[in-house]
Amino acid sequence: xxxxxxxxxxxxxxxxxxxxxxxxxxxxxxWQDSSLFPNASYSIENQIKCSSYLGLxxxxxxxxxxxxxxxxxxxxxxKNSVTQSSHAFELFQQKYIMTLQACAQKGIxxxxxxxxxxxxxxxxxxxQQFLCSKYGVISLNGLIEEVVFIDLGRAIVDAITEDRxxxxxxxxxxxxxxxxxxxxxxxxxxxxxxxxxxxxxxxxIESLMQKYDLSIG
Numbered sequence: 562x563x564x565x566x567x568x569x570x571x572x573x574x575x576x577x578x579x580x581x582x583x584x585x586x587x588x589x590x591x592w593q594d595s596s597l598f599p600n601a602s603y604s605i606e607n608q609i610k611c612s613s614y615l616g617l618x619x620x621x622x623x624x625x626x627x628x629x630x631x632x633x634x635x636x637x638x639x640k641n642s643v644t645q646s647s648h649a650f651e652l653f654q655q656k657y658i659m660t661l662q663a664c665a666q667k668g669i670x671x672x673x674x675x676x677x678x679x680x681x682x683x684x685x686x687x688x689q690q691f692l693c694s695k696y697g698v699i700s701l702n703g704l705i706e707e708v709v710f711i712d713l714g715r716a717i718v719d720a721i722t723e724d725r726x727x728x729x730x731x732x733x734x735x736x737x738x739x740x741x742x743x744x745x746x747x748x749x750x751x752x753x754x755x756x757x758x759x760x761x762x763x764x765x766i767e768s769l770m771q772k773y774d775l776s777i778g
Contacts, residue, residue, distance in 0.1 A: 567753045568603055572626035575601070582635050596646035597638055601625035602697035628703030653691065653705060654684050660709040669740050671716040687712065699761055701750055710748035711761070717741035718765055722773075725764070730773050739775055742766055 568574075579586055592598035603626040611618040637656075643649050661676060670676070675683040687708060690696060700707040721730060721738045730738055742765070749762040757763055769775065 564753050564755070565605075568605070568626045571629070571750075572602065573629055573632075575625050575627070578627050578632070578635075581632055582639070584635075592635075592638065595644065596692055597643055597649045598635065599627070599631065599692050599697050599703070600694045601627055602694045602703070628697045628700065630700075630702030630704040630707070631697070633704060650685070650688050653688055654681070656705040657684050657687070657709055660706045661713065664709065664713055664744070669713065669717070669744060671713055671720065673716045673720065675716065676713065683712075699750055700748055707748035710744045714741045714745035714748070715761070715765060718745070718769065722769070725769065725772075735773070735775070738769075738773065742769060742775060 573581065575586055575589065579589055582589075589598065593600060605624045605626070607622045607624070609620050609622055611620075637643075637652055638649065641648070641652060643652065658680070664670065691705075691708060696708045696711070697703045700711060717737060718741050719725070721727075721734050721741070745761075745765050749766065750760070751757075751762065752760045
């Protein structure tokens with residue numbers, strides 16, 4: 562799939578996003594300047610040469626793309642009339658912790674300090690990465706739930722596989738590894754073709770499934 566097709570299929574450009582949210586681009590920019598909303602995941606610069614009866618015209622057009630799931634985060638901002646970054650972070654943190662607890666109730670949990678005693682500090686770091694659009698690139702839809710699935714899934718995989726270096730996995734741990742990879746499969750982007758070989762999906766799903774003879778069905 563061409564990059565332009567990939568972006569149009571999986572993302573909203575600025576105009577589409579604003580239209581869906583019933584806001585203008587200045588409101589979106591204000592959210593971003595106020596550290597309430599992520600930056601664009603992709604920015605495409607096109608140099609255009611237009612030839613017509615009246616002559617040749619050249620210009621540069623820049624189009625920015627946002628993951629489609631960010632409409633959910635925008636609705637949270639609108640619903641709660643959020644204007645301060647500290648308020649936005651509180652809502653983000655609540656959603657993150659609730660998702661983490663829901664995973665724990667299903668038996669999917671990590672003993673890493675990031676998810677216990679260091680949880681607030683960890684979420685603050687994740688919040689900054691969310692605003693910088695890291696998760697808008699590596700996740701399927703840019704949802705906060707996917708952010709948690711990626712963080713938690715990677716932590717479990719790294720613990721079980723010793724940072725993906727172990728040659729074999731003990732039978733009693735294969736079920737946990739399988740669950741973590743399934744969690745990652747629900748959250749990680751499939752990526753544009755030029756990104757796939759270095760993607761987290763390749764490192765944490767494709768390579769590990771082959772290495773440890775796993776299935777995520």
